[in-house]
Amino acid sequence: xxxxxxxxxxxxxxxxxxxxxxxxxxxxxxxxxxxxxxxxxxxxxxxxxxxxxxxxxxxxxxxxxxxxxxxxxxxxxxxxxxxxxxxxxxxxxxxxxxxxxxxxxxxxxxxxxxxxxxxxxxxxxxxxxxxxxxxxxxxxxxxxxxxxxxxxxxxxxxxxxxxxxxxxxxxxxxxxxxxxxxxxxxxxxxxxxxxxxxxxxxxxxxxxxxxxxxxxxxxxxxxxxxxxxxxxxxxxxxxxxxxxxxxxxxxxxxxxxxxxxxxxxxxxxxxxxxxxxxxxxxxxxxxxxxxxxxxxxxxxxxxxxxxxxxxxxxxxxxxxxxxxxxxxxxxxxxxxxxxxxxxxxxxxxxxxxxxxxxxxxxxxxxxxxxxxxxxxxxxxxxxxxxxxxxxxxxxxxxxxxxxxxxxxxxxxxxxxxxxxxxxxxxxxxxxxxxxxxxxxxxxxxxxxxxxxxxxxxxxxxxxxxxxxxxxxxxxxxxxxxxxxxxxxxxxxxxxxxxxxxxxxxxxxxxxxxxxxxxxxxxxxxxxxxxxxxxxxxxxxxxxxxxxxxxxxxxxxxxxxxxxxxxxxxxxxxxxxxxxxxxxxxxxxxxxxxxxxxxxxxxxxxxxxxxxxx
Ligand code: G6P
Numbered sequence: 001x002x003x004x005x006x007x008x009x010x011x012x013x014x015x016x017x018x019x020x021x022x023x024x025x026x027x028x029x030x031x032x033x034x035x036x037x038x039x040x041x042x043x044x045x046x047x048x049x050x051x052x053x054x055x056x057x058x059x060x061x062x063x064x065x066x067x068x069x070x071x072x073x074x075x076x077x078x079x080x081x082x083x084x085x086x087x088x089x090x091x092x093x094x095x096x097x098x099x100x101x102x103x104x105x106x107x108x109x110x111x112x113x114x115x116x117x118x119x120x121x122x123x124x125x126x127x128x129x130x131x132x133x134x135x136x137x138x139x140x141x142x143x144x145x146x147x148x149x150x151x152x153x154x155x156x157x158x159x160x161x162x163x164x165x166x167x168x169x170x171x172x173x174x175x176x177x178x179x180x181x182x183x184x185x186x187x188x189x190x191x192x193x194x195x196x197x198x199x200x201x202x203x204x205x206x207x208x209x210x211x212x213x214x215x216x217x218x219x220x221x222x223x224x225x226x227x228x229x230x231x232x233x234x235x236x237x238x239x240x241x242x243x244x245x246x247x248x249x250x251x252x253x254x255x256x257x258x259x260x261x262x263x264x265x266x267x268x269x270x271x272x273x274x275x276x277x278x279x280x281x282x283x284x285x286x287x288x289x290x291x292x293x294x295x296x297x298x299x300x301x302x303x304x305x306x307x308x309x310x311x312x313x314x315x316x317x318x319x320x321x322x323x324x325x326x327x328x329x330x331x332x333x334x335x336x337x338x339x340x341x342x343x344x345x346x347x348x349x350x351x352x353x354x355x356x357x358x359x360x361x362x363x364x365x366x367x368x369x370x371x372x373x374x375x376x377x378x379x380x381x382x383x384x385x386x387x388x389x390x391x392x393x394x395x396x397x398x399x400x401x402x403x404x405x406x407x408x409x410x411x412x413x414x415x416x417x418x419x420x421x422x423x424x425x426x427x428x429x430x431x432x433x434x435x436x437x438x439x440x441x442x443x444x445x446x447x448x449x450x451x452x453x454x455x456x457x458x459x460x461x462x463x464x465x466x467x468x469x470x471x472x473x474x475x476x477x478x479x480x481x482x483x484x485x486x487x488x489x490x491x492x493x494x495x496x497x498x499x500x501x502x503x504x505x506x507x508x509x510x511x512x513x514x515x516x517x518x519x520x521x522x523x524x525x526x527x528x529x530x531x532x533x534x535x536x537x538x539x540x541x542x543x544x545x546x547x548x549x550x551x552x553x554x555x556x557x558x559x560x561x562x563x564x565x566x567x568x569x570x571x572x573x574x575x576x577x578x579x580x581x582x583x584x585x586x587x588x589x590x591x592x593x594x595x596x597x598x599x600x601x602x603x604x605x606x607x608x609x610x611x612x613x
Contacts, residue, residue: 002089002103003027003075004183005201006164006194008174009221014065016193017073020200021054026249027197028399029075030083030381032057035090035099036068037166042099043068046088048076053088069221070171072164072194074101077399078381080109081126091130093137094122098146098167100136102129103196104160104181105396107274112156132157136165146175147218154179154216154229159273162211164194174219177229178211180266185209185217185224187238192219198241199248209236257402257494257600261586262453265446267407268579270396271414272442280436282422287375288391289347291426297347297373301340302329303363304351305610307405307489308412311377312351313482315416318575322430322438323423332359336366346372351416353400353408354609355383364389377415379408393419402601403608404493406586409486410449410579417442417575441573445580451570452580456587462549462565463591469520469547472499473511474585477534480524483551483578487522487585494600495593504530504537517545522588524551524581525559528574538562549588551581 003024007016017034032053033046043064047053054075074089081087089101106112109128112135117123121134132153139149146167154161154177162181166174176183176194186193186201186208193201194217198208209224211217215234218225226234241248253259277283300319302312309331316327330340332350336359342348348367352360355378364385368374376389379397386392395411421438424430430438472491476484481503488501502511504523515521521541525534539562542548550563553571560566567584593600 002077002196003029003200004072004101004103004162004164004194004196005074006072006101006174006176006219007191008070008172008219009191010069013068013071014061016204017071018054018058018061019203020195021057021073021075023200023202023245024075024197025051025054026401027075027077028401029053029077031076031085031088032074033088033090034061034071034073036064036071037099037168037171038066038068038070039168039171041168042092042096044090044092044099046085048083048085048088070166070174072099072101072166072174079105079394079396080128082382087125087127089129091125091127091133093133095137097169098133098136098140098165100129100133100163100165102132103162104179105270105273106131106157106161107159108157132163132165140167140169146170146173147216150175150177151216151229151231160270162196172220175216176211176219177216179213183211185211185219187224189222191221192224194219197249197251198243199245202241202245202248206241207238208241209238255402255601257404257406257590260400260402260407261583261590263398264407264410264453264583265450267395267397267411268414268449269446271411272418273396275418276439280432280439282418282425284393284418284422286392286394289373289375293373294423294426296345297325297423298345299347300325300327301342301346301348301367301372302327302351303332303335303348303360303367305332305357305359307409307486308351308353310482310486310489311409311412311416312349313485314413314479314578315420317479318417319420319423321575322420323427324429325423332357332363336363340367342367342370342372344371348372348374349416350374350376350385350389351412352376352385353379353395353397353405353412355380355385356609358610361385377412379411403603403606404490404600410582413579414442414445441576445572445576448570448572449580449583452583455568455584459567459584459587460591462567463588464595465565466520466547466549467592467595469518470498471514471519472497472522473515473519474499474501474522474524475504475507475534475537476501476524477504477530478528479575479578480526480528480534480581483524483581483585484522486582487524487588490586490589491592493606494589494598494603495596496598496604497592504534507537507540512540512544515541515544515546519546520549521546522549522551522585526551526553526569526577526581527556527571528577531559535559535562551584
């Protein structure tokens with residue numbers, strides 16, 4: 001999510017770091033920092049000024065330069081601790097001799113930090129990352145070198161990491177390690193580079209080694225040694241990158257939308273990470289609502305816009321079923337101008353990937369003034385909504401560049417469903433066994449969604465078969481209804497085709513009058529409580545000549561037989577099914593738009609963040 005750059009052996013390490021951070025800016029970030037390293041010490045500068053941070057580093061960084069040839073830098077996208085200078089990377093240990101940058105999440109950081117504090121370490125940030133430098137410091141004080149120290153520390157850490165670390169004891173050595181968070185190494189013969197993303201180093205070298213999970217690398221100006229975390233040697237695989245910088249920013253994908261569709265399993269896994277403890281308790285530590293307060297809630301109101309509204313609608317089915325609370329879901333621009341009935345036992349949840357959408361922000365302000373508890377589901381740490389709300393539930397989808405939301409939506413559904421399970425837990429509406437079943441089902445979703453993504457070529461064929469159609473109706477029932485709404489929204493946003501989403505049961509109350517040959521009906525008919533009724537709706541549109549595309553679970557021959565075309569998806573429990581059914585509809589919209597030669601990342605007339613009414 002964040003950006004890492006590192007170098008050893010450069011003529012001008014400062015410039016390599018600053019340019020690298022500029023190349024990583026496209027991902028979005030809130031703060032930045034660099035540290036130059038030589039035997040005399042670590043010179044560090046950090047700035048937290050949103051997307052201006054790298055530009056602002058340039059001037060003060062000049063003063064740090066005394067010809068150092070090595071260093072590390074970082075663009076931060078906050079996950080633990082607000083965006084601020086003190087939380088920006090690189091972080092240093094108490095002695096100031098060790099410096100480190102990190103992408104990922106340390107799940108057990110609270111426990112590790114408590115131990116370190118007891119042993120006298122002084123923390124200078126609110127980040128989970130800082131535990132690494134202090135743990136390495138302890139190891140080095142006992143005589144270990146940097147590599148063995150890091151190896152030992154990684155055994156104590158639960159979570160994900162892509163990290164670069166240096167010490168003034170051996171200032172030419174840059175040590176890197178990876179679990180889940182990507183890292184690449186670039187070699188040029190004179191200098192060796194480290195980055196979280198290829199574009200950061202592409203202007204220096206096209207010879208790249210991708211570090212794999214659970215590997216540790218020792219980078220020196222003209223050598224790279226890679227081992228497993230257990231110390232087994234690895235023969236590095238060098239590949240030559242032919243892409244230009246823009247293609248590299250997309251990681252080899254044609255556009256950001258397809259890259260972000262592909263990142264959905266990680267977005268789900270990262271949003272779940274660290275939120276279910278060993279006893280199966282859902283831990284949402286930034287929610288700031290006690291069990292007592294959660295028990296007092298009598299009604300829930302979700303407010304959101306666009307795709308975030310659809311995530312809220314999916315959550316309604318789950319929250320009502322699991323926590324037995326009445327849940328309303330409102331479009332924020334409607335909520336703020338009516339006179340909603342709220343009291344101090346109401347929980348109002350704003351859902352917004354940006355945390356800045358003006359209608360949602362205003363709706364939450366209004367809710368707060370009526371005494372309701374206000375929480376926010378946001379993908380941006382310390383966004384306006386996050387700052388003002390009583391509590392926050394962050395999604396960890398990473399920055400989303402494509403205007404039409406994809407990975408942030410599935411992350412929002414997961415975050416809201418975790419909240420639903422937490423409410424059910426404290427209110428006793430589900431037994432511990434029932435919660436455990438749901439938790440296991442949620443934990444299986446990254447793999448199921450990854451499986452759904454592999455159907456891309458089949459989805460493309462179906463999209464090509466209906467390329468000439470002008471009218472699309474998306475039907476769904478139960479949690480498949482918001483899925484249908486999201487499918488219709490994705491299609492209209494990026495293909496500019498007429499698309500409407502309806503609950504299947506409403507067909508007879510209007511839409512059926514419009515159905516005629518040439519219309520395409522996409523029906524979400526994956527197995528669920530209302531599948532049979534959905535298929536009756538399908539029969540009605542077929543009888544009127546519509547072309548029918550069915551989203552069905554693998555192996556459901558009976559349902560498949562009723563469609564002209566089928567988008568097969570792996571099965572999942574009904575309340576989680578939107579997470580994988582949405583994937584098929586995202587890909588369907590994507591291929592229709594691409595087939596029409598359109599820019600899927602920047603649809604006409606639309607903006608990523610809408611800060612005007
Ligand atoms: C814009 C974006 C949508 C997004 C909506 C709500 O319309 O194009 O993708 O769903 O805003 O944004 P939010 O940041 O509040 O989730």
